Amino acid sequence: MMKKIAVLTSGGDAPAMNAAIRAITLSCNYHQLQCVGFYHGYNGLIDDQYVEMEHFDVNPTLQQGGTILKSARCQAMLTSEGVIQACNTLRKHEIDALIVIGGDGSLRGLQAIKQHWEKQVIGLPGTIDNDLSGTDCTIGFATAVTTATHAIDKIRDTANAFERIFIVEVMGRHSGHIAFNVGIATGAEAIISFENFSADRALQKVTELLKAIDKQQHTHGSFLIVLAENLWPGGAQALKESLTEQGKVDSAICILGHIQRGGSPVPEDRNLGTELGLAAVDAIITGQDNVMIGREAGKVIATPLEQVINTAKPVSAHWVNAHQQQLTHYLK
Amino acid sequence: MMKKIAVLTSGGDAPAMNAAIRAITLSCNYHQLQCVGFYHGYNGLIDDQYVEMEHFDVNPTLQQGGTILKSARCQAMLTSEGVIQACNTLRKHEIDALIVIGGDGSLRGLQAIKQHWEKQVIGLPGTIDNDLSGTDCTIGFATAVTTATHAIDKIRDTANAFERIFIVEVMGRHSGHIAFNVGIATGAEAIISFENFSADRALQKVTELLKAIDKQQHTHGSFLIVLAENLWPGGAQALKESLTEQGKVDSAICILGHIQRGGSPVPEDRNLGTELGLAAVDAIITGQDNVMIGREAGKVIATPLEQVINTAKPVSAHWVNAHQQQLTHYLK
Amino acid sequence: MMKKIAVLTSGGDAPAMNAAIRAITLSCNYHQLQCVGFYHGYNGLIDDQYVEMEHFDVNPTLQQGGTILKSARCQAMLTSEGVIQACNTLRKHEIDALIVIGGDGSLRGLQAIKQHWEKQVIGLPGTIDNDLSGTDCTIGFATAVTTATHAIDKIRDTANAFERIFIVEVMGRHSGHIAFNVGIATGAEAIISFENFSADRALQKVTELLKAIDKQQHTHGSFLIVLAENLWPGGAQALKESLTEQGKVDSAICILGHIQRGGSPVPEDRNLGTELGLAAVDAIITGQDNVMIGREAGKVIATPLEQVINTAKPVSAHWVNAHQQQLTHYLK
Amino acid sequence: MMKKIAVLTSGGDAPAMNAAIRAITLSCNYHQLQCVGFYHGYNGLIDDQYVEMEHFDVNPTLQQGGTILKSARCQAMLTSEGVIQACNTLRKHEIDALIVIGGDGSLRGLQAIKQHWEKQVIGLPGTIDNDLSGTDCTIGFATAVTTATHAIDKIRDTANAFERIFIVEVMGRHSGHIAFNVGIATGAEAIISFENFSADRALQKVTELLKAIDKQQHTHGSFLIVLAENLWPGGAQALKESLTEQGKVDSAICILGHIQRGGSPVPEDRNLGTELGLAAVDAIITGQDNVMIGREAGKVIATPLEQVINTAKPVSAHWVNAHQQQLTHYLK
Incomplete structure (x- = not known):
């Protein structure tokens, strides 16, 4: 009998989740497996929101942001009743393998399912935050x-036009992957993130910043501070107030927010989603289980879910230092 | 002797201010007039920050956001000492005509200068808010x-992925030109702006919204509310809280903020800036004075500054109604 | 009985045709009219490819390029058999009014239908070329x-990097609306289009260009020539060869081609499509017939199809001259 | 005495060459080295077009396409006179190390210089084609x-709107890195590139394509063929004609051309340029010589120029197969 593979997307949506769904569907087609989806993350398992997927459904979605399977956070999955209910739905539909695309929390959910369900589970790293080990990029x-x-x-x-200080808050949950990559790509004069910040040096940091700012007033124009979300107590607004009070400098704030989650995926993400989607089906065929499929150093690899969940992937010290080197003109 | 024309940009910067500066410079070149600039808005007049402008300075700026002449708000221009000082700088450099590119406040400053200076003054409408009469678009x-x-x-x-309500706050100062044009272009389910909002109906508005939202939960997916800045008491956050308290619905907020001011101008703005920049120099040559140059119905027109400043340009009722018509499926 | 309105898109597709289709559908919904579509332009009328349209079909299409009703050129409409067959289909489905979104040829087809069909016909200007009178922009x-x-x-x-001459061919069929708007927006050093070109001056034009180029080699960097399609005998390649042979200068060519037809529409087009789509339904309700709905000077207007088809809309001389003024630095 | 480092960009320009130049300049600043540039690739060495570089020159260039040092191809470098002249200029200015950013030919030029000049030479991989070994991405x-x-x-x-076949030619010189990454990212129905094409199977390939196309006419809509440049004899136009003659199908062609070279670099390129620029200066400080600095598997590595030049970097067979897997629905 034809094997039946289910897929769902869970947690914060990320661009190119659709590319992964599409690749899974097309690869199932290629390998003559049946492909089905559940809507709204784990809620779709619990409430039995089931859909059969064909290539004409997924083909046009390669360039679309969001996820055609919808996503959600699911409180019920933190209870064993919820997990058991999810597993019952999988059994009801005679699913042979489940692929979940999501972040840290979603993979924990998958682990929970594995404890009550005997079939194969495969995770794919889908999150804008890039805070998952087992893959270079999510x-x-x-x-x-x-x-x-x-x-x-x-x-x-x-x-530049106003020769003004801007504080721009970017996403990242509890890591600075977005902050550092965006900060370096935009030539930000300062990056305040988990990797280069300690609470007891907060005040000193502000003071250093202010000195640097004072210096640049006479040379450059603008001064951009990229701030990681969930870091500064009180957020961008509080940082702005500290700058005003302690440094007597005015600044503007901008919280980029949800625009960072959506949009047509860049080709790099479409191709990563496609590659990992194809690899997830290959992994099922070759009997892998309880792993997340990622890509490191250009190679597809499988890492036990356990290990992914319990290992942090920090921004490299090399990259943190790279930013410092570029700013010497402020410090002389 | 060669006539000498000065230009400055003032108030909030707007994309394609550079296109206007470039056109003024190239047209002066064409007509064998001298072109100079002052930096930092009216502050440059008060502090004498003067620069001579040539075609090779301005040519590459056509596609750049911001303003190469910098901009600023200038408190000193609200005092007669400031205005007189600005006029003295104009006399010192033997300026024959002053072109100011900016919004409402900037044009008021230009009027003030006219009262203490005998030469020609020309305004150009430069603001993202589109809240100036005398031109279809700024x-x-x-x-x-x-x-x-x-x-x-x-x-x-x-x-869509989360089937969620979003409140997105857009700029516009005290008018809904951005809110309505963006709201209709994005198919927003609700636009809350000055044109369709009255304080005493605020609560009712929220209630209607909530009903509409409730309806769509079962049909559509997402529900987008575009909110004009400076409108809802307490802003997007307060609206979100009202929705939570009174309607028991959760929503997310996103304040687009300063990204709306910058960026490479779209061709429409580059061409408007170019057309009005050329027309400003023509206006000087033909002896016009104390007017703003704008474009209405595809034609360049000159409107007395007095009239521009004292006439509002509302969003057309036709356009406000256009949005309503599209939403009937929520109201049935 | 509920009135039944049909819509189709014909000829070269244009971004925001979907916005117009969506507005027509939503407005029919609002006015309690039935809305149907025919696929593949007039072919859908001839072959009876019929679809009923509801708001949930069209709502997500506002930001999509192309046309959900597909488009085509239709040779059969040039024969009276074809036209009669199309009218029979309209009668079969008891259509009360037909809206066609397209360019010049599509509106001619609509006129032909009018001669064999007694109900209302309304045209909307949908073409990237902007070569239709009766509207400021298509x-x-x-x-x-x-x-x-x-x-x-x-x-x-x-x-710039190579300090090189580029010839870039843009679309526009037989008019220079795209050439001039793009050429001015990009600061092109030369625009060669129908409005400023005569066959007997072709050689002289090249010679002038070459002199200008020679001059700029010592000042600027690059030299961009925007060329209207269907103009230069032999196209961009032939122009390149003339420049090589007669001027001993090397140039590169780039034919932008079909990328100009597609893509998510800019808000200006989404809003124009929406406004005209709503107005088309209004026109049907108020009994208008045999007209194209356009927008001039910010107002929706109706122009007899006859007049639209027989009147050219040239690029304004004012705008052609605007480009000349900016180039004086080459000619001194 | 302060060490003096020279940099130049050579061959086809590539986005983020400026990011590399900027990083080199800022890093020299940090390490108290002097940084100078030569204009127009190796021509600037031969003609002595020399410029001193400071942080305020390079800081705003991070987001600009092209190269502020200009680029060129240089015939003179293929003669020993040219190479010797270039070395003389390096000696005249007492350069201690030369960094060249470019592709295959540019690195050969650097090797030639090394044979007549005793100081350090470092290459950086700068080309859109990605056809250099020693780095995952250029x-x-x-x-x-x-x-x-x-x-x-x-x-x-x-x-899609026309349900039509398009042949789109992309760049890549003699490799399919662009073709495969773009083809998979756009869901192209066919990719014709060096990796999956042999001259004697050309005709068969076309026939297979035509069958596939015929199949999809009844299911899908459009059919996109991504064609690598320099591959099909006669190019896209010849392929189109073969399709017409042998398969009686009409297709449209689009040659993307030079738009692929320019534009503001994506963050990935800005960050790669920055990382490799910083690493090039580090390499000089640690005494490396005659190597290209690249990044493989997330690590900066140095590879002898000799090896880079004599080793091909093919598109991985894995990636070529990935594309095949997605197309099964055409082949059933």
């Missing part, structure tokens, strides 16, 4: 960096 | 609408 | 200008 | 792929 990260970079390019124009 | 408006539209297109992807 | 024109402008911005980078 | 490749992808996305709209 699906959606490159698009988020591109969107934030273009947005900050625009802000730079106004910052 | 320089920068089309780019701001484009940037906000593309940003909301991205937000729509996430809103 | 649906799709602004997007084509934007796409071509961004493409040439990129070419400018390489042209 | 500087500019990601931007070219992005530009071509967005262009083809637009063409897809028209292809």
Whole structure:
């Protein structure tokens, strides 16, 4: 009998989740497997929102942001009742393997399912935050960096025209992958992120910044601070107030927010989503289980879910230092 | 002796201010007039920040956002001492005509100068807000609408994926030109702006919205509310809280902010800036004075500054109604 | 009984045709009229390819290029058999009014139908070429200008890096609306189009160009020639060869081609498509017939099809001259 | 005495060459080295076109396409007189190390210099074609792929509207890196490139294509063929004619051309250019010589120029197969 593979997207949506769904569907078609989807993340498993997927459904979605299977966060999956209910739906539809595309929390959900379900589970890294080990880049990260970079390019124009300080808050959950890649790509004068920030040096950091700013007033024009979300107590607004109070300098804030999640994926993400989608089906065929499929150093690899979930992937110290080197003209 | 024309940009910067500066410089070149600039808006007049402008300075700026002459708001121009000082600088450099590119406040400054200076003054409408009469569109408006539209297109992807309500705040100072043009271009389910909002109906408005939202939950996916800045007491955050408290619905907010001011101008703005820049020099040659040059119905026109400043340009009722017509499926 | 309105798109597709289709559908919904579509232009009428349209079909298409009703050129409509067959289909489905979105040829087809069909016919101007009278801009024109402008911005980078001459051919059928708007928006050093070119001056034009180029070699960097399609005998390649043979200068050519037809429409086009789509339904309700709905000077107007088809809309001499003024630095 | 480092860009320009120049300049500043540039590739060495570089020159160039040092191909470097003249200029200015950013030919030029000059030479991979070993990606490749992808996305709209076959020719010199990355990212139905094409199977290939096309006419809509430049004898036009003659199918062609070289670099390229620029200066400080600096598997590596020049970097067979897998629905 034809094997039946289910796919769902879970947690914060990320550009090129659709590319992965499409590749899974087309590859199932190629390998003569049946492909089905569940809507709204794990909620679709719990509530049995089921759909059969064909190539003409997924083909036009390669360039679309969001996810045609919808996504959601799912509280019920934190309870064993929820997990068991999800597994019952999988059994009801006689699913042979489940592929979940999502971030850290989504992969934990998949682990939970594995404990109550005997079939294969495969994770794919789908999150703009790039905070998953087992892959160099997550699906959606490159698009988020591109969107934030273009947005900050625009802000730079106004910052230059007014010779003004801007604080721009970018996403990233609890890591600085977006902050550092966007900050370096936009030539930000400062990046304040988890990797180069400690609470007890916060005040000192502000003071250094202010000195640097004072220096540049006479040379450059604008001064851009890229701030990682969830970092500064009180957020961008609080940082702005500190700059005003302690440094007597005025600044403007801009919180990029949800524009970083959507949009037509950049080709890098479409191709990563496609490659990992194809590889997920290959992994099922070759009997892999309880792993996340990622790409490191250009090669597709499988990493146990356990390990992915318990290993951090920090921004490399090399890259953090790269930013410092470029700013010496402020410090002389 | 060769006539000497000065130009400055003032107030909030707008994309294609550079196109206007470039056209003025090239046209002066063509007509064998001397062209000079002052930096940082009226501050450059008060502090004598003077620069001579040649075609090779301005030629590459056609596609650049911001303004190469920098901009600023200038408190000193609200005092007669400031105005007199500005006029003294104009006399010192033997300027024959002054062109100011900016919004409402900038044109008021130009009027003030006219009262203490005998030479020609010409205004050009440069603001993303499009809130100036005497022209169908202001320089920068089309780019701001484009940037906000593309940003909301991205937000729509996430809103669809999560079937969620988003409140997106757009710029516009005290008018809804951006809100309505962006709201209709993105198919926003609601536009809350000055033109269709009254304080005493605020609560009712929220209630209607909530009903509409409830209806669409079962048909569509997402629900986008475009909110004009400076309108809702407490802003997007307060609206979100009202929706939560009174309607028991969760929503996400996104304040687009300064990305709307910058960026490479769209061709429509480059061409408007070019056309009005050329026309400003023509106006000087033909002896016009104390007017703003704009474009209405495809024709360049000159409107007395007095009239521009004292006449509002509302969003047409026709356009406000256009949005309503498209939403009937929510109201049935 | 509920009135039944049909819509089709014909001829070269143009961005925001979907916006017009969507507005027509939503407005029919609002006015409680039935809305249907025919696929593949007039072929859909001849072959009876019929579809009923609802708001959930059209709502997500506002930001999509192309046309969900497909388009085609239709030879059969040049024969009376074809026209009669098309009218029979309209009668079979008891259509009360037909809206056709397209260019010059498509409107001629609509006139032909009018001669054999007693109900209302309404045209909407949908073509990237902007070569229709009765409207300031056609649906799709602004997007084509934007796409071509961004493409040439990129070419400018390489042209500058190599200090090289580029000939870029843009679309426009037999008019220079795209050529002049794109040429001015990109600061092209030369625009060769129908409006400023005569066959017997072709050689002289090349010679002048070459002199100008020679001059700029010592000042600027690159030299961009925007060439209207269907103008130079032999096209861009022939012009390149003339420049090589007669002027001993090397140049590169780039034919932008079909990228100018597609892509997500800019907000200006989405809003024009929406406005005219709503107005088309209004026109049907108020009993108008045999007219094209356009927008001039910000107002929706109706022009008899006869007049639209027989009246040219040239690029304004004012705009042609505007380009000349900016180039004086080459001619001194 | 302060060490003096020279940089030049050579061969076809590539987006983010400026990012590399900027990083080199800022890093020299950081390490207290002097940084100078030569204009117009190796021509600037032969003709002594010399410029001193400071951080305020390079800082705003991070987001600009092209190269501020200009580029050129240089015939004189193929003669020993030319090479010796170039070395004399390096001696005259007492250069201690030379960094050349370019492709295959540019690195050969650098090798030639090394044979007549005793100081350090470092290559950086700057070409959109990605056809250099010693690095996973060349500087500019990601931007070219992005530009071509967005262009083809637009063409897809028209292809869908007309249900038509399009042949789109992309750059790549003699390799299919662009063709495969763009083809997969756009969901192209066929990719014709060096990796999957043999001259004696050309005719068969066309026949297979035609069958596939025939099949899809009844299912899908459009059919996109991505063709690598320099491959099909006679180019896209000849392929179109073969399709017409042998298969009786009509197709449209689009040669993307130079738009693929320019434009503001995507963040991936800005960051690669920055990383490799910083690493090039580090390499000089640590005494490396006669190597190209690249990035493989996320790590900066140095590869002897000799090896880079004599080793091909093919598109991986894995990636070529990935494309095949997605097309099964045509072949059933």
